[in-house]
Amino acid sequence: MSPDNKLVVLAVPKETAAGEQRVATVPEVVQKLKKAGFEVRIEHDAGIKAYYPDDLYVAAGATIAPGRAGLLDGARIVLCVQPPTVAEVEAFVEGTIVIGFMNAATNLDAVARMRDRKITAFALELVPRITRAQSMDALSSQATAGGYAAAILGADNCPKFLPMLTTAAGTIRPATVLILGAGVAGLMAIATAKRLGAIVEAYDVRRAAGEQVRSLGAKFLELEINAEGQGGYARELTAEEKVQEQQMVSAAVARADIVITTAAIPGRKAPVLVTKETVAMMKPGAVIIDLAAETGGNCELTQAAKTVIEHGVTIIGPQNLPARVAYHSSQMYAKNLQSFLSLLVDKEGKPVTDFTDEILVASLLVHAGEVRHAPTREMLAGGKK
Numbered sequence: 001m002s003p004d005n006k007l008v009v010l011a012v013p014k015e016t017a018a019g020e021q022r023v024a025t026v027p028e029v030v031q032k033l034k035k036a037g038f039e040v041r042i043e044h045d046a047g048i049k050a051y052y053p054d055d056l057y058v059a060a061g062a063t064i065a066p067g068r069a070g071l072l073d074g075a076r077i078v079l080c081v082q083p084p085t086v087a088e089v090e091a092f093v094e095g096t097i098v099i100g101f102m103n104a105a106t107n108l109d110a111v112a113r114m115r116d117r118k119i120t121a122f123a124l125e126l127v128p129r130i131t132r133a134q135s136m137d138a139l140s141s142q143a144t145a146g147g148y149a150a151a152i153l154g155a156d157n158c159p160k161f162l163p164m165l166t167t168a169a170g171t172i173r174p175a176t177v178l179i180l181g182a183g184v185a186g187l188m189a190i191a192t193a194k195r196l197g198a199i200v201e202a203y204d205v206r207r208a209a210g211e212q213v214r215s216l217g218a219k220f221l222e223l224e225i226n227a228e229g230q231g232g233y234a235r236e237l238t239a240e241e242k243v244q245e246q247q248m249v250s251a252a253v254a255r256a257d258i259v260i261t262t263a264a265i266p267g268r269k270a271p272v273l274v275t276k277e278t279v280a281m282m283k284p285g286a287v288i289i290d291l292a293a294e295t296g297g298n299c300e301l302t303q304a305a306k307t308v309i310e311h312g313v314t315i316i317g318p319q320n321l322p323a324r325v326a327y328h329s330s331q332m333y334a335k336n337l338q339s340f341l342s343l344l345v346d347k348e349g350k351p352v353t354d355f356t357d358e359i360l361v362a363s364l365l366v367h368a369g370e371v372r373h374a375p376t377r378e379m380l381a382g383g384k385k
């Protein structure tokens, strides 16, 4: 119970971004939040696109608010997937805490409005990747969903079978799937393509990823050179070795039926790994699924949110792949939020107000009229917002 004996009210709006199918909480998690002492309010039809209808939330103990005003009135915490828009921020009551992906660099107007309206915002993408925060790591849960969806999308657009087949009509060779970037999404794409029966190869600039790739039964591409330098540390590759590495990756792209690219460098434009010359070397009917489309693309020919066909190669720049598996990506996201919320109330369910926990410190984007995240503050100062 909060000091004035009222429960902390959590509000879950219906997501408004185009193509967003996810919802910030699911009925199973509502039950747990109720047990933890929260009151949960869901905007009418908030979960419908992820196949969680209102009646399931009601059965789990939530109340349904017909519209935004009734939802937000008296709510202390708002849970969202996508960052709030400027118009949505205007509707929040001063002092409201908003938790979700904030993508501050591309939402500076909304961040400035939250600062001016004294809204508190926690950005889930800023949660540090420390062991204690693993259950709150929404970047990982959504990358898992995205990697799975990418492999399925690749298979769906490929004119070939993925597994080997021995039939009366002849033997079919298995398809080859290449994954560039073996982080969370890449590893999930590898596991999914393997389960579909393809031959899977993968490459990552981090050599340490090799062990994880091999443990999934895929081949890790690396040059047969000894890059061990002084004292056992890896040395930087020479210019010549870097060219050889590029050639090795291009040759792998050229022999693949499906290429899934996931290479990202946090806060920077995605590196180009597949040039237009390499696309021209690919087999007709090959497919590229570029998970980095929204940050510039790993393939030079990718167009965000579009499918283009060049030299007989289908190049897909999908937007919001986790939304394609909205039922489970919402479930995982809701559990991440449930775990994060445990930092905001004490054992008696009273709200925590000092935000001194290192996870809260790192993820606090805006609070009490100030932008707390230094890089975002600098961006706002640069644009004089």
Ligand code: NAD
Pocket: 129, 130, 131, 134, 137, 139, 140, 143, 180, 181, 182, 183, 184, 185, 186, 203, 204, 205, 206, 209, 262, 263, 264, 265, 266, 271, 273
């Ligand atoms: P990401 O989405 O930032 O990048 C995806 C992958 O692309 C990374 O593996 C990266 O090395 C790779 N990449 C970047 N440039 C490349 C290039 N030019 N060529 C090929 N590959 C390139 O990564 P992520 O999925 O967020 O994971 C990043 C790291 O964080 C991984 O080591 C992962 O295991 C680790 N991680 C740790 C935790 C934790 O400890 N709690 C949680 C999640 C991820």
